[in-house]
Amino acid sequence: MNILGIETSCDETSAAVVRDGREIVSLVVNTQIDLHRVYGGVVPEIASRLHIESIDEVVSRALRQAKMTMQDVDAVAVTAYPGLIGALLVGVNFAKGLAYSWDRPLVPVHHIRGHIASNYLTHPDLEPPFLCLIASGGHTNLAVVEDYTRMRLVGRTRDDAAGECFDKIARVLGMPYPGGVEMDRAAQRGSVGAYHFPRVKVEGSPLDFSFSGLKSAAINLLHNLEQRGETVAVDDFAACFSDALVGELIDRLALALDGTGLKKVALAGGVSANTLLRARAGALCRERGCELFLPELSLCGDNAAMIASQGYYEFLAGARAGLDLNAAATKAL
Ligand code: KG4
Numbered sequence: 001m002n003i004l005g006i007e008t009s010c011d012e013t014s015a016a017v018v019r020d021g022r023e024i025v026s027l028v029v030n031t032q033i034d035l036h037r038v039y040g041g042v043v044p045e046i047a048s049r050l051h052i053e054s055i056d057e058v059v060s061r062a063l064r065q066a067k068m069t070m071q072d073v074d075a076v077a078v079t080a081y082p083g084l085i086g087a088l089l090v091g092v093n094f095a096k097g098l099a100y101s102w103d104r105p106l107v108p109v110h111h112i113r114g115h116i117a118s119n120y121l122t123h124p125d126l127e128p129p130f131l132c133l134i135a136s137g138g139h140t141n142l143a144v145v146e147d148y149t150r151m152r153l154v155g156r157t158r159d160d161a162a163g164e165c166f167d168k169i170a171r172v173l174g175m176p177y178p179g180g181v182e183m184d185r186a187a188q189r190g191s192v193g194a195y196h197f198p199r200v201k202v203e204g205s206p207l208d209f210s211f212s213g214l215k216s217a218a219i220n221l222l223h224n225l226e227q228r229g230e231t232v233a234v235d236d237f238a239a240c241f242s243d244a245l246v247g248e249l250i251d252r253l254a255l256a257l258d259g260t261g262l263k264k265v266a267l268a269g270g271v272s273a274n275t276l277l278r279a280r281a282g283a284l285c286r287e288r289g290c291e292l293f294l295p296e297l298s299l300c301g302d303n304a305a306m307i308a309s310q311g312y313y314e315f316l317a318g319a320r321a322g323l324d325l326n327a328a329a330t331k332a333l
């Protein structure tokens with residue numbers, strides 16, 4: 001079964017064809033990053049306008065790359081939630097037009113479920129149940145993936161997302177947007193020990209995350225150093241901050257492993273590209289005798305292949321949308 005996936009939830013316009021949920025036949029990702037960089041972050045209205053300009057070309061290229069026409073596509077899957085509402089509406093409306101004119105089923109996909117599915121594309125043998133840590137620019141969740149379309153949220157952030165936190169500190173350190181990858185590079189050059197950050201616990205909810213305190217502590221520390229006229233060793237700062245943030249993620253992952261008794265772990269979302277996180281998750285899983293699944297680096301960020309993959313499993317589970325499908329900025333996993 002060939003599914004055409006469409007993703008426009010943030011700043012990537014993407015289309016892909018995926019066979020039977022596991023095999024990428026084609027994938028086109030048109031990133032808007034260069035156009036948002038001058039503003040230091042994604043400007044929602046600009047994102048919507050750029051999606052509407054490029055969506056037709058991106059979908060056409062994905063079909064050409066797959067050497068397919070509408071006859072070969074069995075269903076259209078689209079990210080309908082969560083994300084920037086104006087950006088989502090572009091993809092949803094385009095997918096509706098295709099589904100209507102091609103007379104194919106329309107399958108709405110949850111963006112975060114799509115991130116989880118990036119692991120199915122990377123690891124053909126991965127099957128639920130498994131524990132998944134999802135960390136992106138807008139979300140940080142710990143979920144038990146009980147089945148392809150049944151997830152149980154066991155932990156979530158109470159405030160900022162891990163990626164948002166990386167981006168914010170990178171910005172204060174003077175790195176270009178998106179800062180996560182820049183922080184990763186700097187952290188690899190630096191060493192830990194010089195800067196200290198608080199560890200955070202959410203009272204009564206040991207699997208929940210809270211990053212706003214860590215973020216404020218880092219900003220205050222930078223501010224104080226600046227006021228005292230001390231130069232910040234940027235690479236060391238990035239290494240210490242990454243160590244603290246990744247420490248929060250790994251501590252919860254370890255706790256969740258103990259609590260669920262699961263022996264398979266996956267990472268997902270943009271932050272799953274982080275070098276330190278991948279290494280620490282590897283060490284944790286070796287220590288606990290668990291199997292670790294990491295998405296291929298090129299599939300960690302937003303892309304339509306993961307949406308087509310999850311769309312396949314949603315389709316098998318009976319998910320269908322009518323032409324009245326609406327987008328939503330937020331939606332439970
Ligand atoms: O999943 P994603 O592409 O978009 C959302 O759904 O939000 O995640 C983007 C986030 C950004 O905050 C970006 O800085 C972060 O993932 N990111 C990283 C790395 N690569 C991307 N954070 C840390 N280390 C990285 N290597």
Ligand code: ZN
Nearest residue numbers: 136270301302
């Ligand atoms: Zn994403």
